[in-house]
Amino acid sequence: MLGPGVPWYLAVSGVLFAIGATGVLLRRSPLIVLLSLEIMLNASNLALVGFSRLLGAVDGQVFAIGVMAVAAAEVTVGLGLIVAFARRDMELDVDALTELRG
Amino acid sequence: MGNFLVWVIWIVAALACLGTGMAVVGFTNPFYSALSLIGNLASLAVLYLLASAEFVAAAQILVYAGAVMVMFLFVIAYLGGRADAPWAGGGRWLQLAALVAGAALLVEVVVALLLKAGGRLSDEAAVSGSFGSPAEIGKLFLTDHLLAFEITSIVLLVAAVGGVVLGMRSDAEGERS
Numbered sequence: 001m002l003g004p005g006v007p008w009y010l011a012v013s014g015v016l017f018a019i020g021a022t023g024v025l026l027r028r029s030p031l032i033v034l035l036s037l038e039i040m041l042n043a044s045n046l047a048l049v050g051f052s053r054l055l056g057a058v059d060g061q062v063f064a065i066g067v068m069a070v071a072a073a074e075v076t077v078g079l080g081l082i083v084a085f086a087r088r089d090m091e092l093d094v095d096a097l098t099e100l101r102g
Numbered sequence: 103m104g105n106f107l108v109w110v111i112w113i114v115a116a117l118a119c120l121g122t123g124m125a126v127v128g129f130t131n132p133f134y135s136a137l138s139l140i141g142n143l144a145s146l147a148v149l150y151l152l153a154s155a156e157f158v159a160a161a162q163i164l165v166y167a168g169a170v171m172v173m174f175l176f177v178i179a180y181l182g183g184r185a186d187a188p189w190a191g192g193g194r195w196l197q198l199a200a201l202v203a204g205a206a207l208l209v210e211v212v213v214a215l216l217l218k219a220g221g222r223l224s225d226e227a228a229v230s231g232s233f234g235s236p237a238e239i240g241k242l243f244l245t246d247h248l249l250a251f252e253i254t255s256i257v258l259l260v261a262a263v264g265g266v267v268l269g270m271r272s273d274a275e276g277e278r279s
Contacts, residue, residue, distance in 0.1 A: 003108035003152050007216055007223045012116045012149070014211035016123050022204030023127035026197065031132040031178060035139050038170075039123050042146055045158075053153045056227025058238045061158045062247050065239065068165055069254045073261030075170050079177045080268030086181050 009050030017043035028093045030085070034078045041071045108152060115148035132181075136174045143167040155234045 016039060023036025045064045052060025085092060122145065125138035143166045150159035216223075232238055243251045 002105050003112045005224050006226060008112075008116075009149065009153060010215055010223065011212055012119060014215055015120055015208060017211055018204050018208035019120070019123040019127060021207050022200060025200035025203055026127065029132055031174075031181070032126070032135050035126050035132075035135050035174070038139060038166075039126060039142065042143065042166075045162075046146060046149060049150050049153050049155045049158055052155065052234075053229070054223060054226050056229050056233070058234060058242055059246070061155050061234055062239055062242045062250075064155070064158050065161055065243075066247075066250055066254055068161060070257060072165065072170050073257050075173065076261045076265040077268070079173060080265040083177060083180065084268050092181070 006050045006054040009053075010047055013043045013046040013050065016040075016046065028095060030078075030082050030092060030094050030097070033094060034075065034082075037078075038071065038075070041067060111148065112152055115145045115152075118142075118145040119149065132178050133175070136171060136178055139174075140167050140171050143171070154229060157234055157236045157239050 020036045020039030020041075020043060023039065024033050027033055027036065045067055048060045048064045048067070052058060052064075082092070085097065090097065119142055122138045122142040126135045126142065129135045129138060143162055147159040147162045147167075150156075150162060
């Protein structure tokens with residue numbers, strides 16, 4: 001394998017996952033929480049691709065594509081929720097969004 | 103010499119990936135955050151390519167950096183790109199707790215993973231030239247992972263219907279039974 005080995009990929013994946021998790025915990029805007037969630041999903045995708053390369057099996061990449069499809073679905077629903085919040089003139093703040101049918 | 107070049111490209115891509123990731127979390131303007139995430143996805147696609155996952159890299163650029171992020175930017179533009187506070191509400195203790203939790207996760211994931219398993223991760227299997235090609239992935243999708251493939255289509259359908267329902271005009275709510 002040219003270039004860095006699989007442990008390097010996993011290190012980048014772990015750091016990226018921690019960055020995304022920190023973003024989810026730290027930020028108040030639901031938009032940025034969603035973006036941070038995407039970072040976490042992509043970090044796990046990087047780990048999947050790295051392990052797939054380590055084992056020489058393509059199944060990890062198949063799984064990564066599945067994660068991408070599920071992430072697209074999740075973004076659709078999440079953005080729909082955010083647009084619904086905005087249309088009802090609710091404050092876009094995850095700490096303030098505590099009621100359903102508020 | 104070729105190996106050195108690959109190392110340089112890999113390090114640049116990895117640093118760009120981590121830098122844009124921190125930028126996504128750090129920017130106050132959601133629009134800048136979304137643009138940073140596009141850079142993040144592009145640098146991750148470079149890492150995928152160097153791990154010989156060509157199809158995943160192409161799908162990453164097309165699906166993620168293309169379709170999903172365009173939808174994100176549309177929604178941010180629709181909301182007028184309201185800036186929010188860069189840190190969580192609820193006072194300094196919550197911020198500190200969030201940072202400590204993130205750091206703990208970092209230590210757990212990176213140190214535990216690499217120190218415990220580092221020795222066993224270094225001998226990669228030899229792969230053929232067709233490793234990661236669309237043909238191989240498609241073959242697996244239609245044989246071993248057929249059920250996951252079909253369930254994913256149902257998930258996408260449900261998400262599309264859910265997006266339409268959530269986006270309905272609120273004055274039509276009384277007409278839905």
